[in-house]
Amino acid sequence: MPEDPRDPNEKLPAWPPSWAMSDTPQTPSGPAEEPAAAEPEPAAEPAPWAEPAAAEPAAAPEPEAAPEAEPAWAPEWTTPEPEPVAYANEPETVPTHEAPTSQYEAVPPAAAAAAAASSAEPPAAEPPVEAPRVSVVNEPEGHADEEYRYHDSPKRSAGVPNAIEFVDVHKAFGRNEILKGLNMGIPEDKISMILGPSGTGKSVCIKHMVGLLYPDQGDVIVHGESVPNMTDDELFDMRKRFGVLFQDGALFGSMNLEDNVAFPLRQHTDKGEEEIREIVQRRLAEVGLSGSWDKMPNELSGGMRKRAGFARALVLDPDIVLFDEPDSGLDPVRTALLCELIEEIHQENGGAYVVITHDILSAKRVAEHISVLWRGRIVESGPAEELFNSDNPFVRQFLSGESQGPLGME
Numbered sequence: 498m499p500e501d502p503r504d505p506n507e508k509l510p511a512w513p514p515s516w517a518m519s520d521t522p523q524t525p526s527g528p529a530e531e532p533a534a535a536e537p538e539p540a541a542e543p544a545p546w547a548e549p550a551a552a553e554p555a556a557a558p559e560p561e562a563a564p565e566a567e568p569a570w571a572p573e574w575t576t577p578e579p580e581p582v583a584y585a586n587e588p589e590t591v592p593t594h595e596a597p598t599s600q601y602e603a604v605p606p607a608a609a610a611a612a613a614a615s616s617a618e619p620p621a622a623e624p625p626v627e628a629p630r631v632s633v634v635n636e637p638e639g640h641a642d643e644e645y646r647y648h649d650s651p652k653r654s655a656g657v658p659n660a661i662e663f664v665d666v667h668k669a670f671g672r673n674e675i676l677k678g679l680n681m682g683i684p685e686d687k688i689s690m691i692l693g694p695s696g697t698g699k700s701v702c703i704k705h706m707v708g709l710l711y712p713d714q715g716d717v718i719v720h721g722e723s724v725p726n727m728t729d730d731e732l733f734d735m736r737k738r739f740g741v742l743f744q745d746g747a748l749f750g751s752m753n754l755e756d757n758v759a760f761p762l763r764q765h766t767d768k769g770e771e772e773i774r775e776i777v778q779r780r781l782a783e784v785g786l787s788g789s790w791d792k793m794p795n796e797l798s799g800g801m802r803k804r805a806g807f808a809r810a811l812v813l814d815p816d817i818v819l820f821d822e823p824d825s826g827l828d829p830v831r832t833a834l835l836c837e838l839i840e841e842i843h844q845e846n847g848g849a850y851v852v853i854t855h856d857i858l859s860a861k862r863v864a865e866h867i868s869v870l871w872r873g874r875i876v877e878s879g880p881a882e883e884l885f886n887s888d889n890p891f892v893r894q895f896l897s898g899e900s901q902g903p904l905g906m907e
C-alpha cells in the first residue's frame with residue numbers, strides 16, 4: 498500500500514468550499530488555499546455561511562449607479578414600476594433592448610402639460626428616432642412585451658412534487674437584470690436539465706438553489722422551505738442535502754482521491770474512520786475508480802476527475818445533486834459514459850438531479866425533464882420528449898442547434 502501523502506497538520510477548509518461555486522471553479526493546490534474568484538455581489542447581500550470576506554467582498558463596488566440615480570427614462574424592463582414621466586419627442590415604440598439615449602429627454606409631467614397647453618400650434622411631428630440596437634438577430638421590433646413572445650409555451654408539471662421551486666424570482670447585478678420573474682419547478686426524483694443560451698443565468702439559478710445568491714424579489718423554495726429566509730444554521734443543514742459536481746470535479750489538489758471523497762463525511766458526520774473508508778470505497782467503486790483511491794488529482798484524466806467529483810457529491814446521500822456542465826471538456830465518448838453513469842446512479846439512489854449543459858446529445862440521453870431558460874424566464878418546460886417535439890420556434894432552434902431562428906448572437 499503506498500504511503501499516505503496526507504499531512505495530519507493540514508488546515509482543512511470549510512465545506513462546501515466557497516471558491517468551488519465561483520464562476521470559474523478552481524482546483525485548489527491545497528486545502529487552505531483561498532478562493533481565486535470573488536463574487537461581486539452587493540454588500541447588502543452577504544453570503545453568511547461562506548468566508549464572506551474572500552467570497553463576496555462587502556465593499557465590492559457597484560459598477561453602475563445606485564437605484565436612486567436611475568434616470569427617469571429607464572425602460573420598463575429595468576424598472577418594473579417606473580415613475581410616470583412625459584417624454585419630449587417620444588417615439589411611438591420603445592426600443593426593446595437598448596436604453597433610450599438622451600434624445601428622449603425626460604421632462605416633469607407638469608412642465609410637459611404646461612408646454613402642451615401654451616402652444617397653439619402642435620409641433621411638427623418628428624419621425625421616431627431609432628435607438629441603436631446591438632447584436633440581436635431576428636429579434637422582433639416593437640414594444641418590450643415582444644421580448645417574451647416566445648415564452649408563452651406550456652410550463653408542464655412533471656406530475657410529481659417539486660424538490661425546488663423558483664417563484665417570480667428577480668435577480669440583477671447592477672443594472673444587468675438576469676432573472677426577470679423566473680418561475681421554475683425542479684421535479685422530485687427526476688433528472689432535470691436547465692438549458693439555455695450562454696450567459697442567460699443557468700449558473701445563477703444553481704447558486705440561488707444553495708443560497709449562494711439571494712433573489713432581489715421572489716422566493717426560492719427547497720423541499721418546501723424558503724432559502725432566502727433560512728437562518729445560517731438552517732442554510733448550513735440544507736446544504737448538506739445537496740451534492741454538487743463542478744466542471745472540473747473541484748478536487749483538493751493536495752489530497753488523494755480517498756481523502757477527497759471522504760472529506761464531506763469527516764467534515765459533516767461523526768462517523769468513524771472504518772465506516773468512512775467503507776462508504777468511500779463503495780462510492781469510488783460506483784464511479785469506476787476503486788483502483789485509483791490513492792491517486793492524486795493531477796494524476797487523473799479530466800473524465801476521472803469528474804467521476805471522482807461525482808463520488809464526492811454522492812457521499813452524504815444527497816436528496817438533490819447539482820451538475821454544472823459535467824460534460825465540459827470531455828470527448829463525446831467520455832461524455833456518453835458520464836451520462837450513462839449519471840443515469841445508473843440516479844436509478845440506484847433516486848433524488849432530484851439538476852444538470853446544466855450545453856450538450857444537446859447529453860440532454861437527449863439523460864434528461865427526463867427540461868426547462869428552457871431565456872431572458873430571465875422559462876420559455877417552455879416539461880417532459881424531455883415533449884420539449885424535443887416542441888413547436889415553439891425558440892425551443893426547436895435551441896434543441897436542434899440551428900443558426901436560423903429567434904436566437905442570434907446576443
Ligand SMILES: Nc1ncnc2c1ncn2[C@@H]1O[C@H](COP(=O)(O)OP(=O)(O)OP(=O)(O)O)[C@@H](O)[C@H]1O
Pocket residue numbers: 520536537538670675693694695696697698699700701702
Ligand atoms: N456575481 C456576479 N456578479 C455580476 N454578474 C454576474 C454574477 N454572476 C453572474 N453574473 C452575470 O450573470 C449572467 C448570467 O451568468 P451565468 O453564469 O448564470 O450564465 P449561464 O447561463 O450559466 O452561462 P453559460 O452557459 O455561459 O455558463 C452573466 O452575464 C454573468 O456575467
